[in-house]
Amino acid sequence: MNAPLLQIRDLSVGYLTDDGAFRAVKNVSFDIGRGELFGLAGESGCGKSTIAYAITRLSKPPAWVAGGEVLLDGEDLLRLPEAALQKVRWRRIGMVFQSAMNSLNPLMRIEAQFHDVLSRHTGASKAQSRARAEEMFKLVGIPAARLDNYPYQFSGGMRQRIVIAICLALQPELIIMDEPTTALDVVVQREILEQVIDLQRSHGFSVLFITHDLHLMAQLCHRIGVMLKGELVEVGDVRQVSRAPVHDYTRRLWGAIPQLPGHGAAA
Numbered sequence: 001m002n003a004p005l006l007q008i009r010d011l012s013v014g015y016l017t018d019d020g021a022f023r024a025v026k027n028v029s030f031d032i033g034r035g036e037l038f039g040l041a042g043e044s045g046c047g048k049s050t051i052a053y054a055i056t057r058l059s060k061p062p063a064w065v066a067g068g069e070v071l072l073d074g075e076d077l078l079r080l081p082e083a084a085l086q087k088v089r090w091r092r093i094g095m096v097f098q099s100a101m102n103s104l105n106p107l108m109r110i111e112a113q114f115h116d117v118l119s120r121h122t123g124a125s126k127a128q129s130r131a132r133a134e135e136m137f138k139l140v141g142i143p144a145a146r147l148d149n150y151p152y153q154f155s156g157g158m159r160q161r162i163v164i165a166i167c168l169a170l171q172p173e174l175i176i177m178d179e180p181t182t183a184l185d186v187v188v189q190r191e192i193l194e195q196v197i198d199l200q201r202s203h204g205f206s207v208l209f210i211t212h213d214l215h216l217m218a219q220l221c222h223r224i225g226v227m228l229k230g231e232l233v234e235v236g237d238v239r240q241v242s243r244a245p246v247h248d249y250t251r252r253l254w255g256a257i258p259q260l261p262g263h264g265a266a267a
């Protein structure tokens with residue numbers, strides 16, 4: 001088997017609060033393979049977003065990484081000089097965070113926002129950015145003419161698609177999606193995620209998918225990790241984690257949904 005794309009080893013992340021240091025992520029280890037959809041589940045506050053931010057060192061004070069390694073192709077991102085890390089962020093690891101649809105600049109046309117990202121990371125000319133943006137809009141099913149519009153002229157679902165399209169335009173090897181669609185209604189949410197899965201199949205990138213919705217996760221992901229209070233208590237193939245969970249907490253999480261789907265997206 002090929003070496004995993006991303007290896008998280010013994011990652012610990014803390015927050016400094018008025019009451020002292022608080023450990024939000026404790027010695028977490030898991031791998032994400034090339035072309036793999038890895039789902040991270042667990043109740044609110046268990047540390048999922050803290051991990052997502054720590055991977056590309058986007059954690060802001062009072063957060064601090066207390067220990068561990070985040071190896072991308074064997075290279076530890078936690079020890080990479082900032083200049084080298086800039087080449088990894090967005091270019092090799094794309095991120096769609098919670099409430100991402102609000103991350104578009106309301107004062108800029110979408111075409112300009114594509115160009116902003118593409119010129120910064122790849123040195124693309126305006127014409128090259130436009131061509132790439134048209135290609136990406138086609139992929140996510142929005143007419144190219146709408147590149148001339150401003151964010152307010154799109155629905156929430158379309159804005160979310162645009163953020164994903166901008167992220168994919170850089171062809172990252174891994175996309176971190178932290179509750180990418182929670183602000184949307186269930187039908188739109190499902191449509192967008194199904195589209196991401198189609199793109200994943202055709203383009204082969206890896207995904208770290210974070211959500212509360214275990215049911216959805218079991219349908220989309222190849223492997224699942226379950227977190228409880230900052231610890232990864234279970235990790236494995238979607239079938240194994242859904243049909244024969246080892247940890248009592250995972251069993252309780254599954255118990256909260258009516259049926260165990262467990263068929264996964266594994267090829």
Ligand SMILES: Nc1ncnc2c1ncn2[C@@H]1O[C@H](COP(=O)(O)OP(=O)(O)OP(=O)(O)O)[C@@H](O)[C@H]1O
Nearest residue numbers: 015017024043044045046047048049050051062063
């Ligand atoms: N800036 C901060 N300062 C102090 N504590 C924080 C900060 N951000 C998060 N925490 C704490 O760290 C823990 C993990 O938070 P995190 O946001 O990673 O959880 P999560 O699993 O992503 O939750 P959710 O599903 O609600 O998004 C929580 O107890 C939270 O209160």
Ligand SMILES: [Mg+2]
Nearest residue numbers: 048049050098
């Ligand atoms: Mg979160």
